[in-house]
Amino acid sequence: MATKESLTEAIAVAGSPASGGIEKKKFSPLLWIAENGVIVFTVALILFAVIFVNGFASLPNITDVFYRAAPIGIVAVGMTFVVISANYLDLSVVAQVATSAVIFIGISNLYGLLAGFLVATLVAMLYGIVNGVAVGFFKANAVIVTLSTTFIGLGILRWLSGGSIFFGPEDGPIRAFGQASLGPIPASALLLIVITIVLWFVLNRTTFGFAVRAYGSNKQATRLAGVNTTLVVIGAFVITSLAAMIGGFALAAFSNTAVSSMSDGYEFRALAAIIIGGTSVFGGKGSVLRTLLGVVFVSVLTNILVLSGIGFGFQQMAIGALIVVAVSVDALARRAAKK
Amino acid sequence: MSQQTDTPQPGSAPEATPQTMQLGAARGGFLTQLRVTLARRTEGRGLALLTVVIIAAAILEPVVFTSYQVTLGRVALIGLVALGLTAVILMGELDLSVASTLAVSGVVMASIPDIWLGVLAALATGLLIGAINAFFVVVVGINSFIATLGMLFALRGLAFVLSDEEPVRLSDIDAGIAFGTPLLGPLTPRVLLFIAAFIALQIFLSRVKAGREFYAVGGNRQAAMDAGIPVRRRIFTGFMISGFVAALAGVINTLERTAADPTAGSTVLLASFAAAIIGGVLLNGGRGSVLGTLIGALALGILQVSLTLSGVQVDIQDIFIGVILLLAVITDPASLRAALAGVRSSFQGRKKVQTPV
Numbered sequence: 277m278a279t280k281e282s283l284t285e286a287i288a289v290a291g292s293p294a295s296g297g298i299e300k301k302k303f304s305p306l307l308w309i310a311e312n313g314v315i316v317f318t319v320a321l322i323l324f325a326v327i328f329v330n331g332f333a334s335l336p337n338i339t340d341v342f343y344r345a346a347p348i349g350i351v352a353v354g355m356t357f358v359v360i361s362a363n364y365l366d367l368s369v370v371a372q373v374a375t376s377a378v379i380f381i382g383i384s385n386l387y388g389l390l391a392g393f394l395v396a397t398l399v400a401m402l403y404g405i406v407n408g409v410a411v412g413f414f415k416a417n418a419v420i421v422t423l424s425t426t427f428i429g430l431g432i433l434r435w436l437s438g439g440s441i442f443f444g445p446e447d448g449p450i451r452a453f454g455q456a457s458l459g460p461i462p463a464s465a466l467l468l469i470v471i472t473i474v475l476w477f478v479l480n481r482t483t484f485g486f487a488v489r490a491y492g493s494n495k496q497a498t499r500l501a502g503v504n505t506t507l508v509v510i511g512a513f514v515i516t517s518l519a520a521m522i523g524g525f526a527l528a529a530f531s532n533t534a535v536s537s538m539s540d541g542y543e544f545r546a547l548a549a550i551i552i553g554g555t556s557v558f559g560g561k562g563s564v565l566r567t568l569l570g571v572v573f574v575s576v577l578t579n580i581l582v583l584s585g586i587g588f589g590f591q592q593m594a595i596g597a598l599i600v601v602a603v604s605v606d607a608l609a610r611r612a613a614k615k
Numbered sequence: 616m617s618q619q620t621d622t623p624q625p626g627s628a629p630e631a632t633p634q635t636m637q638l639g640a641a642r643g644g645f646l647t648q649l650r651v652t653l654a655r656r657t658e659g660r661g662l663a664l665l666t667v668v669i670i671a672a673a674i675l676e677p678v679v680f681t682s683y684q685v686t687l688g689r690v691a692l693i694g695l696v697a698l699g700l701t702a703v704i705l706m707g708e709l710d711l712s713v714a715s716t717l718a719v720s721g722v723v724m725a726s727i728p729d730i731w732l733g734v735l736a737a738l739a740t741g742l743l744i745g746a747i748n749a750f751f752v753v754v755v756g757i758n759s760f761i762a763t764l765g766m767l768f769a770l771r772g773l774a775f776v777l778s779d780e781e782p783v784r785l786s787d788i789d790a791g792i793a794f795g796t797p798l799l800g801p802l803t804p805r806v807l808l809f810i811a812a813f814i815a816l817q818i819f820l821s822r823v824k825a826g827r828e829f830y831a832v833g834g835n836r837q838a839a840m841d842a843g844i845p846v847r848r849r850i851f852t853g854f855m856i857s858g859f860v861a862a863l864a865g866v867i868n869t870l871e872r873t874a875a876d877p878t879a880g881s882t883v884l885l886a887s888f889a890a891a892i893i894g895g896v897l898l899n900g901g902r903g904s905v906l907g908t909l910i911g912a913l914a915l916g917i918l919q920v921s922l923t924l925s926g927v928q929v930d931i932q933d934i935f936i937g938v939i940l941l942l943a944v945i946t947d948p949a950s951l952r953a954a955l956a957g958v959r960s961s962f963q964g965r966k967k968v969q970t971p972v
Contacts (some may be wrong), residue, residue: 344919362622363761364758364761365761365764371835410941410944410945412788413953413954413957414944414945414946414950414953414954415949415950415953415954416868416898416945416947416950417709417760417944418897419709419711419764420709420888420892420940420944421941421944421945423888423940423943424885424889424937424938424940424941424944425713425937425938426937427885427933427934427937427940428933428934428937428938428941430929430930430933431930431931431932431933431934432934433938434930434933435928436930437931452771496647507959525727527662541768542763544765544768547764556756557757557758557761587775587776587780588772588780589772589774589775589776589777589780590776591772592768592769592771592772592775593769593770593772593776593953595768595769596765596766596767596770596771596772597765597767597769598765598770599764599765599768600751600762600765600766600769602763603758603762603765604751604757605759606753606910607755607756607757608755608756609873610754
């Protein structure tokens with residue numbers, strides 16, 4: 277693959293003078309909110325929770341938020357790659373997280389943690405490659421492709437596991453990871469931070485990451501610049517799948533159990549975190565660090581709803597509304613910026 | 616929805632499926648005619664699947680055809696939702712929220728004591744949901760994939776809230792029982808409603824000006840706008856058709872089960888997408904037919920019922936239908952063309968790619 281500098285030049289040549297090559301910077305308040313609003317919203321939401329919500333600002337509750345945020349966060353920072361590459365999202369993460377969790381507990385019980393890790397990695401690669409080939413090579417719609425792989429994956433998982441709950445041993449390494457913590461911060465939250473840093477590096481400091489962002493903002497120009505765009509898309513889906521695999525591990529470690537329905541709604545929560553974080557569903561723009569903030573926002577919001585005794589249905593409505601509103605702000609901001 | 620920016624357009628006919636290419640090799644007056652007809656039709660893959668499913672079912676589980684009331688009922692449910700989707704996909708948009716629309720309208724209907732008032736309220740709910748979807752797509756300008764995905768999740772939540780997370784029993788159970796009995800020959804009201812919806816949509820999309828304009832909107836939106844077609848209004852109509860039809864499916868489902876389940880609809884979602892897409896409705900819009908959707912719904916309905924009768928559990932049925940949807944979406948003419956172009960360019964190497972001036 278070419279170096280980043282030569283790519284920048286080639287894409288700039290291929291992309292201009294048509295729109296999308298190099299955008300003019302013009303200040304628009306709506307665009308600023310769409311991209312950076314997450315910082316303000318997250319701080320405001322946490323302040324609100326500390327002042328008004330009973331029981332939020334206690335150490336056990338904060339630790340609980342961390343525990344629940346970690347698996348979703350790991351999935352979300354990985355899925356950011358697919359969203360930046362202008363492929364909407366990977367719905368099948370819901371199947372991948374559950375599959376990984378069941379494999380980590382189920383296979384590790386029988387053959388040890390290393391075997392579990394290897395099988396989970398293989399399955400994640402398979403998911404990433406199937407999704408990536410269908411979307412990158414056949415140029416099929418990512419939503420429909422990952423919708424079908426979700427049903428295939430969940431179907432296989434429920435069929436093979438019989439829908440039963442798997443329990444890890446009390447003295448196993450997964451349990452140990454789940455209980456380890458640094459002060460109030462659990463190990464899984466530290467894992468999330470490490471993965472975010474690694475993926476930040478991949479996205480912002482490697483040629484591959486550059487190609488993902490370039491592909492998201494202008495597919496045609498990226499292809500004409502000599503980038504193998506099929507591999508870029510496959511790479512984005514494989515990274516998402518590997519992250520979902522690690523997310524499944526963190527989720528399994530949290531409760532030391534695994535069941536096929538344990539990750540219901542993860543695809544929507546992860547998408548909400550990504551979009552709130554200012555990554556555009558139109559592709560090309562975004563950052564894993566902002567996704568991390570989006571995860572904090574979504575997790576704190578969910579925690580507030582739970583502490584206030586608001587039911588499961590209202591939580592789903594809130595997350596769904598959050599997705600639609602965040603995308604609306606982004607769409608309106610882009611339209612205003614173009615004028 | 617012009618997502619094809621990175622697929623080079625080859626000069627060949629846009630619908631060159633393998634069969635038509637073979638026929639093209641033998642140049643004859645009749646064969647050329649046949650080839651042109653085949654190239655225009657989009658139902659090829661649906662027919663192929665239907666043939667395979669019928670033959671397999673006839674050999675393995677002939678009960679499917681003798682207990683045709685069950686089979687027709689299933690086909691009607693999948694087909695109804697798929698019909699609404701057809702109207703939306705023809706314009707290059709997508710409505711993922713249909714599954715939740717079905718659940719919400721069912722719950723709305725069951726929570727109203729008077730049955731006719733309930734049906735009216737449910738159908739109005741469907742129209743309202745369609746209008747909200749269209750509002751986000753047309754007025755705000757969000758991609759319909761993401762807008763309706765958000766709605767899918769939000770409405771599922773609404774169904775849980777309205778029903779208190781439990782199935783709502785229909786107060787007028789007699790109406791439900793009456794609804795399940797055959798009305799005309801062996802046909803139950805559910806099947807008759809489906810046939811009526813099929814004929815209505817077929818006439819709308821092929822004979823009514825507004826319906827024919829759906830194809831123009833999906834084929835080339837800019838050109839449709841320039842030609843003076845009210846594109847925004849057409850998209851509104853499409854989403855409201857889809858919402859209304861999904862609500863109708865919810866009403867039928869509730870009547871037959873005499874209860875509304877807030878989790879209803881998730882299996883129907885996958886099967887109805889598969890029916891529309893394998894039936895030849897192009898996801899990028901502009902091509903496809905109601906007849907193709909009917910063929911797709913028949914194939915998937917027969918498949919589901921024969922799997923159920925053979926004692927195959929629901930999880931494995933999901934795998935079957937998921938694989939069919941995945942194959943349907945990658946054997947879409949546009950996808951095959953993209954794959955072909957990819958293979959061709961990798962053989963040609965890089966030297967033919969010219970840097971634009």
